[in-house]
Amino acid sequence: MVVVRVAPSPTGDPHVGTAYVSLFNYAFRRKHGGRFILRIDDTDRTRYRADSEAAIMRELAWLGLSWDEGPDVGGAAGPYRQSERTDLYREACEELVRKGAAYRCDCTPERLEKVREEQQKRKEQPRYDGHCRERRLPPGPPHVVRLKVPLDGETTFMDGLRGAITIAHKTVDDQVLLKSDGFPTYHLATVVDDHRMGVTHILRAEEWINSTPKHVLLYHAFGWPLPKWYHLPLLRNADRSKISKRKNPTSITWYREGGFLPEAMLNFLALMGFSLGDDKEVFSLEEFVDAFEPDAIKTSGPIFDLQKLEWLNGVYIRQMAPAELARRLRGVSAVARDADERKLLTTIPLVQERMKKLTEYDELCDFLFRDAAPVGAEELVPKGRTPAETAAMLRRARDVVAATDPVPATLEAGLRALAEGGGWKAKDLLMALRFAVSGKKVTPPIIESMCVLGRDACAARIEAAAARLGG
Template structure:
């Protein structure tokens, strides 16, 4: 390996809040590049038109900078390189490594239902793969996708830097869609083309992608390209060893920033999730990690994302700060969370909601406190309607947060109420219980001005932050 060979990438998808897993994988890519004098590229994998949003991209980039990670090139967006992917798909079609598929969603669902009934593997049945030239031409300009032609026999061997060779039989691999009918590539095609075009030498990613690697290797072979070195990092785990998820742990980087975790402590914690220092000490800086780094010390044992360990580590970092430095951090955190009472426009927005309740002008500050106080001091019992348990409440609040996150219309009370009521119709909780829990999560109180008018004034970010805080409390 020469220094000029090393090029790695961080490749987040802008489909939601910035995830700790992105920082975890990003950290090891960044450190590996720095150790070998190479380059770290960031690219935005935004080919999912239905879920990708520019605001998520901005949040991800800001959070990666906050946590202390940098990059040498990018960000590049896949949505801006569609002609590149279409050109490469045509190469695969011309060489016979891929084929067009005109199967309708209805036909594909019928095939899946039959496979369920027969207890057969769930995979595309190859219908369009075997069409004659005349049958294919008969479809004319009808919408189609392009699929990878996976060999019917044999196997592919995945060589991973951390593991013994992994053999996967081709009978287990679907004829993966490469280009969707809307002209956008799927992850698999865009990932391989981009890694080659960007000259990525080492792909450092989570182990959940091991099962997809044979498809990627087939694409490298079809194009006649040498594949990069694959390094699949162990997944972050919940305490029950399941993959880390927002239903069991706060996973948003913004949550940890709001709660006052120091970015250098969070990076230190993420490093410990998959690696250890040669001298086994647990508190170390990013620079010290780079100085001592070797992949020989990677542990594949499924690291548990232990919040108590993170809190301990964060306390260690706080106590290392000088009083002046700590004061500055505290003020930065407070400024990020609060809106000042001298913000006239904000007071003007709150006053109509409280006017009918005010007895004196002095009542305003107490009644309006929840418009300013972040985080709220929740009474856990108030978050739970009678007869409900924390697990149910976590599920409901998480799903409501997802509804509000997807809410694309104006952040106005009527539109918000319509979105939440549409969710209530399919929920197992009655509306009365759900709205009480939502009100408490958003305001910290069971009695407040009209809920959705209050949410309008609080704004999208603060409402979603408070829902995340309430869920985190219920998970404890």
């Protein structure tokens, strides 16, 4: 049986990188059966944010990346918050010290800083100088516990995507495993928990490759079997640096509130690391899971292209059943939120192929639910027409609108006949009506829009516009 996990740190907004790694873990678990664990890596008390854990779970759930075990659902290997497992890490550390694989260290931050400065002055690798390696400090006084990395030799481990990776021990620092506050660092906690939770496959970000030897050393010291690692490529900014808050929206919440659909996010994220073939770019989570093969994950870091995500989001919006789209719109659009259901539904066909994001609904449709902004002659009067002519034409159009059933084909026929009869181009009349009725230049099809708005409201707006032209 396969056991995978994702271990986000509750230090801020739920990160899109967490969604990315979660997606692949989720697919792996779905493909091979087994369990997917959500573990909260809250061992850094200084960066901890109380609201972050709930936000992470909320956004992963929004994406549909469900987990089998976690802080909220529990499970046999709990607790699933590392801050609630500190006894385990402390015991593990004692075992390591006893076995000679780790040692206590009471060097002060000041001393470490000084050592680092000197090393840098001599252009050496900044790293712990081993001062406490052989001191055999007793438990008790304030100290940390460090991993006793062999001075010579190297560690080789297998990466599922890259094959064997070898790293010389002299480039591996005597990493702190247990901090002076009694909390473990990532390295200790992840190894202890992954083992105790039975994790068999670790799909995590590439940035961990260089510290994997530390983890291998820990597994060996404990006498535990190694999991299989898959280091996923890092999502990138446009300049190819690791994706970051300053250069990209990284909060999943931002995407949800910004009108992106979870299915589009998932599809896009999958595209950033996997290919279902050259002509298969739009696919469901189910299709992805079916096709997923861990060995086929990409190794090069993809640039997070917001434009392509938006395109994909538009594809999903267009594919969606109208009633479902209406339901989703209520979640993010202020206009749709408290709209009458029937009226909301009638607007869907007008906007479905015009939105890339759900949030665009407001800009497109607000005039159907609220008063339109008044516009002047500049907008209303077509080229080659006078304000007086336009006012007169608008009034005739108002009469047609007021006397015609609000059915697109009927209304269109009436208005086109009116334009033709008056020597107007239909598009000039319709553009004037667009401004008169909506107050703007770009709208959904104006005839359909007028039918949604209703005869009285349209007539009133058209009359108001004509009046503004001084007619």
